Amino acid sequence: xxxxxxxxxxxxxxxxxxxxxxxxxxxxxxxxxxxxxxxxxxxxxxxxxxxxxxxxxxxxxxxxxxxxxxxxxxxxxxxxxxxxxxxxxxxxxxxxxxxxxxxxxxxxxxxxxxxxxxxxxxxxxxxxxxxxxxxxxxxxxxxxxxxxxxxxxxxxxxxxxxxxxxxxxxxxxxxxxxxxxxxxxxxxxxxxxxxxxxxxxxxxxxxxxxxxxxxxxxxxxxxxxxxxxxxxxxxxxxxxxxxxxxxxx
Amino acid sequence: xxxxxxxxxxxxxxxxxxxxxxxxxxxxxxxxxxxxxxxxxxxxxxxxxxxxxxxxxxxxxxxxxxxxxxxxxxxxxxxxxxxxxxxxxxxxxxxxxxxxxxxxxxxxxxxxxxxxxxxxxxxxxxxxxxxxxxxxxxxxxxxxxxxxxxxxxxxxxxxxxxxxxxxxxxxxxxxxxxxxxxxxxxxxxxxxxxxxxxxxxxxxxxxxxxxxxxxxxxxxxxxxxxxxxxxxxxxxxxxxxxxxxxxxx
Numbered sequence: 001x002x003x004x005x006x007x008x009x010x011x012x013x014x015x016x017x018x019x020x021x022x023x024x025x026x027x028x029x030x031x032x033x034x035x036x037x038x039x040x041x042x043x044x045x046x047x048x049x050x051x052x053x054x055x056x057x058x059x060x061x062x063x064x065x066x067x068x069x070x071x072x073x074x075x076x077x078x079x080x081x082x083x084x085x086x087x088x089x090x091x092x093x094x095x096x097x098x099x100x101x102x103x104x105x106x107x108x109x110x111x112x113x114x115x116x117x118x119x120x121x122x123x124x125x126x127x128x129x130x131x132x133x134x135x136x137x138x139x140x141x142x143x144x145x146x147x148x149x150x151x152x153x154x155x156x157x158x159x160x161x162x163x164x165x166x167x168x169x170x171x172x173x174x175x176x177x178x179x180x181x182x183x184x185x186x187x188x189x190x191x192x193x194x195x196x197x198x199x200x201x202x203x204x205x206x207x208x209x210x211x212x213x214x215x216x217x218x219x220x221x222x223x224x225x226x227x228x229x230x231x232x233x234x235x236x237x238x239x240x241x242x243x244x245x246x247x248x249x
Numbered sequence: 250x251x252x253x254x255x256x257x258x259x260x261x262x263x264x265x266x267x268x269x270x271x272x273x274x275x276x277x278x279x280x281x282x283x284x285x286x287x288x289x290x291x292x293x294x295x296x297x298x299x300x301x302x303x304x305x306x307x308x309x310x311x312x313x314x315x316x317x318x319x320x321x322x323x324x325x326x327x328x329x330x331x332x333x334x335x336x337x338x339x340x341x342x343x344x345x346x347x348x349x350x351x352x353x354x355x356x357x358x359x360x361x362x363x364x365x366x367x368x369x370x371x372x373x374x375x376x377x378x379x380x381x382x383x384x385x386x387x388x389x390x391x392x393x394x395x396x397x398x399x400x401x402x403x404x405x406x407x408x409x410x411x412x413x414x415x416x417x418x419x420x421x422x423x424x425x426x427x428x429x430x431x432x433x434x435x436x437x438x439x440x441x442x443x444x445x446x447x448x449x450x451x452x453x454x455x456x457x458x459x460x461x462x463x464x465x466x467x468x469x470x471x472x473x474x475x476x477x478x479x480x481x482x483x484x485x486x487x488x489x490x491x492x493x494x495x496x497x498x
Contacts, residue, residue: 009369009372009373010372010373011372011373011375056373058373076369077368080368080369080370083370084370087372087373087375088372089369089370089371089372090369091367091369118340119326119329120258120325120329120338120339120340121329121332121333121338122338123258123259123260123336123337123338124258124259124260124305124307124336124377126260126336128373
């Protein structure tokens, strides 16, 4: 068996998330079925992160084990051909050691959350950004975000369905920047709780609208209580951007 | 009657172009119908440019004349509410003098053409960029483009269906730049012939692929012969970016 690392880009709109679901289409199912058509083998796709319905990926790292002898470039081209017309693309494919695991070897994950801060409905960016009509104070959002950086109990920002053993995570980065009418939130950590990024962004948006004072973010974190969550941002503004591994240098 | 200038953003994918068509949906028809629902008046939308099926607009300038007394902000909000769920948005609305005409007063039009220069199929950017898998030499494309800048007979780059009186136009700008895997072509002129931008971009792509030497662009222009056209780029990479007017300062 040879292990291939795949970098996946996908539009999450038509999927019930990355991981296989009983009740609807998933990125995992599409890739595994494309691989079966290419190779005649049942493969299992493992990925660095799990994503919810509607969440996108620019560079999700995944792997599959294959018995058949095939060159990485040919595998990538064949998978892309068999994935059409679904909005999933393999943008990179390489052979990795057998002990490299897309999920368990991953030591860093980063996301970007994109907000369209405008009154007009979205057209070209529909399902790509969260539209927030109230003017957002991105500097206040950035300041509030810094209270979350570091090692904390993120219970407030955790879905009730989260399966992680512990609510304690170390958030390495939470930066808010504006470019024209777009406000972007960049988040990086070794790993995240379920809904953590969307929950943090939702509360940051309340700060940006002036509905929460900046200090309330630290108070919400300290409360360690899901009831303190102000708002969960919708999934379609969220992008999985990158996964990092020890060998990445 | 009061004349309102509207700035329109739209995703051209589901439309048979901006202008009203007998045989399919158009941006003009959608806006006029939304205005009728808002105002109870039949209005006629006039726009700075005509766009083909699949071509997008970031800021198309248009105008309508309205008998009813309504504030610009309220008109914009009501039009946007009634345009849903169609991918058309009014991003700006203002009262203009009766002799201001979105099409006839316009003295400058600019477009951007977006190319995704990559092998992998597009996912999030499907119908937003033209995917070109062969590596493009954007510096060669930019150099070739300069042969087209200035006042020329653009017959080679003109659709056989073009209704303009003359094939002579002054091209003010044709710049090619790369940002990562995206190659963008910026075009500006007082006005363009039908298919002119797409035809110029198609030939520039041939230069970028190395299938045309740089000099061939000037030769194709000088031939003044549609048969010399190498390639017409597809509509979905094209965006109408801006229209300018004498009073714009």
